[in-house]
Amino acid sequence: MIRAIVCGAAGRMGGRIIAMIREADDFALVGAVEQPNSASIGQDAGEVAGIGKLGVPVVGDLGAVVSEGQVVIDFTAPQAALSHLAVAAREKVPVVVGTTGFSAADLSRIREHGSAVPCVLSPNMSIGVNLVFKVLAEVAAVLGEGYDIEIVETHHRLKKDAPSGTALKMAQVIAETLGRDLDRVGVYGRKGMVGARGKEEIAIHALRAGDVVGDHTVIFDGMGERIEVTHRAHSRDNFARGALRAARWVLGRPPGLYDMQDVLGLRERS
Numbered sequence: 001m002i003r004a005i006v007c008g009a010a011g012r013m014g015g016r017i018i019a020m021i022r023e024a025d026d027f028a029l030v031g032a033v034e035q036p037n038s039a040s041i042g043q044d045a046g047e048v049a050g051i052g053k054l055g056v057p058v059v060g061d062l063g064a065v066v067s068e069g070q071v072v073i074d075f076t077a078p079q080a081a082l083s084h085l086a087v088a089a090r091e092k093v094p095v096v097v098g099t100t101g102f103s104a105a106d107l108s109r110i111r112e113h114g115s116a117v118p119c120v121l122s123p124n125m126s127i128g129v130n131l132v133f134k135v136l137a138e139v140a141a142v143l144g145e146g147y148d149i150e151i152v153e154t155h156h157r158l159k160k161d162a163p164s165g166t167a168l169k170m171a172q173v174i175a176e177t178l179g180r181d182l183d184r185v186g187v188y189g190r191k192g193m194v195g196a197r198g199k200e201e202i203a204i205h206a207l208r209a210g211d212v213v214g215d216h217t218v219i220f221d222g223m224g225e226r227i228e229v230t231h232r233a234h235s236r237d238n239f240a241r242g243a244l245r246a247a248r249w250v251l252g253r254p255p256g257l258y259d260m261q262d263v264l265g266l267r268e269r270s
Contacts, residue, residue: 020241
């Protein structure tokens with residue numbers, strides 16, 4: 001049995017990961033972590049997740065339980081995730097991070113921790129979305145420079161970061177394929193007299209409404225035709241299943257920073 005610790009146990013994703021762990025034949029939940037001031041501290045993690053008692057209390061410090069686990073799965077917030085990764089790296093416990101909203105400085109720190117422990121970092125753990133990343137690179141490579149690229153993402157009203165990490169990753173994949181610098185050509189929404197669209201622009205538009213789990217559409221619009229690549233998430237369970245797949249994969253890997261392309265073997269096929 002893979003002994004897993006879930007950070008962000010009281011969150012929407014944390015609850016679904018705990019539920020998927022209970023359903024899996026090869027996983028056991030041995031730790032559940034929340035921020036120290038959370039009302040869930042001391043409660044049973046299964047009851048917090050709405051799946052019944054599991055006998056695992058929610059704690060406010062990863063350090064208190066990290067020695068019990070073989071893998072840490074983190075869906076929290078950037079600063080909390082960095083703190084958890086530091087603890088896991090110190091104790092040499094592999095990590096799967098699905099948290100989004102990291103700054104460039106945060107990513108640099110994650111890479112440093114990745115030199116001590118294997119870490120799978122992905123803005124989206126969905127198998128389908130990661131296949132879309134692969135497809136987008138191939139589409140961009142074939143279409144080349146003759147198409148305008150716009151990305152539209154929609155999430156629930158409670159999502160804090162914008163644009164989504166998935167949309168940013170889509171833009172990065174396309175920019176790298178086309179040899180563009182996303183920091184230079186990225187456009188995030190438009191307002192006012194912005195002028196004509198730049199030839200190399202890659203634009204991202206974020207919508208927040210209702211309880212949408214996650215919709216992403218990438219538009220390649222050329223003269224006379226338009227290609228759209230869309231992924232719609234119907235529930236968070238596909239993200240949770242992807243996180244467990246990453247947790248299985250990361251065990252026994254050498255230290256380093258990995259992503260779901262590695263987990264799914266897509267990079268080796270490129």
